[in-house]
Amino acid sequence: MSFKLIILGCNSAIPTIKKNPIAQLLNADERFFLIDCGEGTQIQLLKNKIKAQRIDHIFISHLHGDHYFGLIGLINTMHLQGRTKELNLYAHKQLKEIIDLQFTVSNTELRFPLFFHPIPKDKQKVLFEDGKIMISNLILKHSIPSSGFLFLEKNKKRNILKEKIKKYNIPINRIENIKLGEEFITNSGKVIQNSELTTISDSLHSYAFCSDTEYVEENTKKIKDVTLLYHEVTFMKELQGKAKKTGHSTTIDAATIAKKARVKKLLIGHFSKRYKNLNKILEETKSIFPNSILASDGMLIDFNFI
Amino acid sequence: MSFKLIILGCNSAIPTIKKNPIAQLLNADERFFLIDCGEGTQIQLLKNKIKAQRIDHIFISHLHGDHYFGLIGLINTMHLQGRTKELNLYAHKQLKEIIDLQFTVSNTELRFPLFFHPIPKDKQKVLFEDGKIMISNLILKHSIPSSGFLFLEKNKKRNILKEKIKKYNIPINRIENIKLGEEFITNSGKVIQNSELTTISDSLHSYAFCSDTEYVEENTKKIKDVTLLYHEVTFMKELQGKAKKTGHSTTIDAATIAKKARVKKLLIGHFSKRYKNLNKILEETKSIFPNSILASDGMLIDFNFI
Numbered sequence: 340m341s342f343k344l345i346i347l348g349c350n351s352a353i354p355t356i357k358k359n360p361i362a363q364l365l366n367a368d369e370r371f372f373l374i375d376c377g378e379g380t381q382i383q384l385l386k387n388k389i390k391a392q393r394i395d396h397i398f399i400s401h402l403h404g405d406h407y408f409g410l411i412g413l414i415n416t417m418h419l420q421g422r423t424k425e426l427n428l429y430a431h432k433q434l435k436e437i438i439d440l441q442f443t444v445s446n447t448e449l450r451f452p453l454f455f456h457p458i459p460k461d462k463q464k465v466l467f468e469d470g471k472i473m474i475s476n477l478i479l480k481h482s483i484p485s486s487g488f489l490f491l492e493k494n495k496k497r498n499i500l501k502e503k504i505k506k507y508n509i510p511i512n513r514i515e516n517i518k519l520g521e522e523f524i525t526n527s528g529k530v531i532q533n534s535e536l537t538t539i540s541d542s543l544h545s546y547a548f549c550s551d552t553e554y555v556e557e558n559t560k561k562i563k564d565v566t567l568l569y570h571e572v573t574f575m576k577e578l579q580g581k582a583k584k585t586g587h588s589t590t591i592d593a594a595t596i597a598k599k600a601r602v603k604k605l606l607i608g609h610f611s612k613r614y615k616n617l618n619k620i621l622e623e624t625k626s627i628f629p630n631s632i633l634a635s636d637g638m639l640i641d642f643n644f645i
Numbered sequence: 646m647s648f649k650l651i652i653l654g655c656n657s658a659i660p661t662i663k664k665n666p667i668a669q670l671l672n673a674d675e676r677f678f679l680i681d682c683g684e685g686t687q688i689q690l691l692k693n694k695i696k697a698q699r700i701d702h703i704f705i706s707h708l709h710g711d712h713y714f715g716l717i718g719l720i721n722t723m724h725l726q727g728r729t730k731e732l733n734l735y736a737h738k739q740l741k742e743i744i745d746l747q748f749t750v751s752n753t754e755l756r757f758p759l760f761f762h763p764i765p766k767d768k769q770k771v772l773f774e775d776g777k778i779m780i781s782n783l784i785l786k787h788s789i790p791s792s793g794f795l796f797l798e799k800n801k802k803r804n805i806l807k808e809k810i811k812k813y814n815i816p817i818n819r820i821e822n823i824k825l826g827e828e829f830i831t832n833s834g835k836v837i838q839n840s841e842l843t844t845i846s847d848s849l850h851s852y853a854f855c856s857d858t859e860y861v862e863e864n865t866k867k868i869k870d871v872t873l874l875y876h877e878v879t880f881m882k883e884l885q886g887k888a889k890k891t892g893h894s895t896t897i898d899a900a901t902i903a904k905k906a907r908v909k910k911l912l913i914g915h916f917s918k919r920y921k922n923l924n925k926i927l928e929e930t931k932s933i934f935p936n937s938i939l940a941s942d943g944m945l946i947d948f949n950f951i
Contacts, residue, residue, distance in 0.1 A: 353722050356691050378718040379685050385662050402750045408718045412684040415710045416659050433750045440746060444708045444739040446789050483752050 340368035340471065342492060342544035342642035344567065347383035349608030349634035351573055352405045359383055359636055360405040361609065363569070364394070365490060365546060367472050373397045374488060374548050380409035381416050387637065392422055396467060398474070399430035400550055401485035407434065411441050418449050425452040429466050429476075431484050432457040460484040463561065477561055479552035481586035487549040489562060497537035507531055544642040547602070550609055553583055554592040559599040566642050568602040569634070571609035575623055590620055594627030604645050608634030646674035646777065648798060648850035648948035650873065653689035655914030655940040657879055658711045665689055665942055666711040667915065669875070670700075671796060671852060673778050679703045680794060680854050686715035687722050693943065698728055702773060704780070705736035706856055707791035713740065717747050724755050731758040735772050735782075737790050738763040766790040769867065783867055785858035787892035793855040795868060803843035813837055850948040853908070856915055859889055860898035865905035872948050874908040875940070877915035881929055896926055900933030910951050914940030 343366040348359030360377025364384075371394045373380075384391050391413060399407045407430070417426065428434070435455045442449065456466060458476050467474040470493070477487030496518040503509070507525055509517070517523055523531045547562040549555075550571035562568060573587035582589045590607075597605035605628050607620070614620055617633050624631040649672040654665030666683025670690075677700045679686075690697050697719060705713045713736070723732065734740070741761045748755065762772060764782050773780040776799075783793030802824040809815070813831055815823065823829055829837045853868040855861075856877035868874060879893035888895045896913070903911035911934050913926070920926055923939050930937040 352725050354688060354718075356688060378715065379688065382660060382662060382685065402747075404718060404721045404747070404751060408714075408721075409684065412660075412710060412714045415714075419658050433746075437743075437746055437750065440739075440743055441708075441710070444743065444789075445710060483750075 340492065340544075342367050342546075342566075344546065344569075344606075344640045344642070345387055345389070346608070346634050346636060346638040346640075347380055347387065348377050348636055349610075350377075350405070350636075351609045351611055352403070353612055354378060354405070355612075357636070360408070361400075361550065362409065363548065364389060367490065367492065367544075370472075371395070372474070372490070375400055375406045375550075376408075376410040376413055377405050378408040378412075381413045383636070384413075391417055392420065392424075394426070395424070396427045396474075397429065398466070398488050398548075399428070399434060400479070400487065400548070401481060401483055402431055402434060402437075403483065403551065406551075410434075411438060414438065414449070414453065415447070418447065418451070422451045425454055427454045427456060427467070429456045429458055431460070431486070458486050477547065477549060477558055478555070479549060479558075480555050481551045481553070485551055485586075487547060487552065487558070489565070490546040490548075492544040497533070499537050503531075503536045507536075509536075546642070549596075551587060553586050553588055554596065556599075559596055562596075562600045562602065565600065565602045566645050567604050567606060567640065568597050568600065569606045569608065570596060572607040572620060572624065573609055573611050575614070575620055590623040591627060594624045594631065597628040597631070603630065605631040606634050606640070607631060646798065646850075648673050648852070648872075650852065650875075650912075650946045650948070651693055651695070652914070652940050652942060652944040652946075653686055653693065654683050654942055655916075656683075656711070656942075657915045657917055658709070659918055660684060660711070661918070663942070666714070667706075667856065668715065669854065670695060673796065673798065673850075676778075677701070678780070678796070681706055681712045681856075682714075682716040682719060683711050684714040684718075687719045689942070690719075697723055698726065698730075700732070701730070702733045702780075703735065704772070704794050704854075705734070705740060706785070706793065706854070707787060707789055708737055708740060708743075709789065709857065712857075716740075717744060720744065720755070720759065721753070724753065724757070728757045731760055733760045733762060733773070735762045735764055737766070737792070764792050783853065783855060783864055784861070785855060785864075786861050787857045787859070791857055791892075793853060793858065793864070795871070796852040796854075798850040803839070805843050809837075809842045813842075815842075852948070855902075857893060859892050859894055860902065862905075865902055868902075868906045868908065870907055870909075872909050872951050873912060873946065874903050874906065874910070875912045875914065876902060878913040878926060878930065879915055879917050881920070881926060896929040897933060900930045900937065903934040903937070909936065911937040912940050912946070913937060 345364045347362035350358035361375040362380040363374040365372040473491045479485040545565040547565045547568045570593035574582045576591045651670045653668035656664035667681040668686040669680040671678040779797045785791040851871040853871045853874045876899035880888045
């Protein structure tokens with residue numbers, strides 16, 4: 340299925356005219372998942388021609404402002420535009436209090452159900468799952484509780500083996516069901532298991548989002564082999580001490596996780612504003628993990644081309 | 646003194662790519678007063694080349710999101726940029742709770758004193774005063790408590806009468822003090838009162854900000870003769886019923902207030918997004934009060950040229 344990521348903002352804490360605070364949109368088979376929601380995200384959605392009302396699930400990594408100050412405005416706009424369908428919000432529990440307080444003070448009664456799903460601080464958990472995707476949190480390490488998110492495509496059709504079609508004389512109208520996992524019964528009544536007829540498709544997409552966090556060794560196993568890893572890189576390696584102290588990562592931290600997890604591609608963002616030349620950050624990251632790229636606002640990544 | 650207003654945003658509730666939610670900056674003798682702070686105000690300040698750290702006083706009219714959702718981000722940026730000087734915030738009391746909660750959750754201890762000054766709901770009060778300016782609230786009428794703001798320039802030098810200089814043989818080095826209000830003692834010891842020597846300058850600037858509100862007759866006296874009145878116009882006159890019901894004003898409401906208060910100029914904004922042709926709004930307003938103009942993002946109004 341289609342699996343695309345749009346970077347709406349990738350700056351660290353202080354926004355600039357050209358760089359917005361953190362927000363990403365994952366389009367998985369035309370379902371829209373919003374990851375973080377810094378100030379101005381609703382405008383970034385407009386600029387990228389994405390209808391806010393198509394978003395049904397919002398994931399907030401942690402409660403530092405650059406990751407959620409745009410959320411209340413986005414929800415308010417959804418309300419004013421007449422939304423009636425439910426919205427699901429996955430975040431650390433205090434966010435509910437922050438939102439409830441602001442809507443109480445403004446005397447706003449939302450026209451749609453807003454379901455709040457608290458993310459556990461220290462336990463990995465499936466946050467959302469249906470027939471096509473499974474989304475769970477990752478435990479990060481930051482100055483306040485922080486969660487990453489792991490998006491795994493599932494249940495994709497299997498590849499049917501051509502020689503088996505011939506061998507068992509499988510009619511065309513059975514092929515789609517076999518790709519979806521069914522067994523096949525021959526004319527003589529013999530049951531052929533699906534595992535003999537098909538192989539797993541190797542193009543299942545997966546995405547891991549890790550921000551804000553310092554280096555967490557355990558996550559290398561949890562995000563093993565993902566198609567794309569977004570990892571924060573706030574500092575270059577000479578500021579390793581500062582990174583550790585503030586709960587952030589360096590180029591080396593992010594690249595090491597990508598290498599150990601054997602991800603296909605590494606996307607980095609959340610750079611400290613002290614760095615004017617981002618190519619140096621990229622070079623340092625590539626010295627450990629060559630298939631790395633810099634995030635930028637408006638960037639579109641199609642997982643079918645990774 | 647210099648007295649300038651910069652419109653940072655003038656849209657009604659839902660922001661668009663080109664139109665930002667409400668925020669204005671009054672520059673009174675190079676002191677910066679921020680009025681309302683919709684989402685994205687910090688970016689609007691950057692675009693207008695205004696250093697956020699120069700703002701020491703922020704006035705929030707009411708707690709609907711389009712008037713304050715950008716405040717927490719602006720304060721957070723001031724903190725991250727190392728501000729140490731105090732910031733004064735004038736707003737309805739629940740805003741303190743909203744800000745405190747968000748900084749508590751993010752474990753942020755501001756590096757500068759943030760003084761919160763609650764605005765009374767139903768009483769006019771001087772909120773800030775020094776030798777050059779007096780700022781008080783206006784009582785508006787909206788769906789939740791809402792305040793306007795009245796900025797009065799004060800203590801400006803008086804005009805000295807040339808014939809009195811001649812008559813009493815006033816030396817040049819006394820003139821500045823007499824302009825500031827001093828009396829004059831002649832060589833023979835006679836005291837000449839300042840009121841005999843000078844007249845009030847007729848160029849004292851004043852600014853009234855009224856948003857969001859329905860028509861409030863009492864305010865025509867309180868804002869009498871102001872140089873510039875900003876008044877919200879959410880609807881045209883055919884939607885008078887809707888305006889009343891939602892606590893907003895029409896073109897006719899705003900123009901009538903301007904006319905009765907004999908203001909020099911009327912500035913209108915906060916238009917409902919249903920209106921694509923703003924000239925019709927302006928024409929309808931001008932039919933009652935000809936010296937009216939439409940607000941637009943980035944507009945600069947110099948009070949010396951009104």
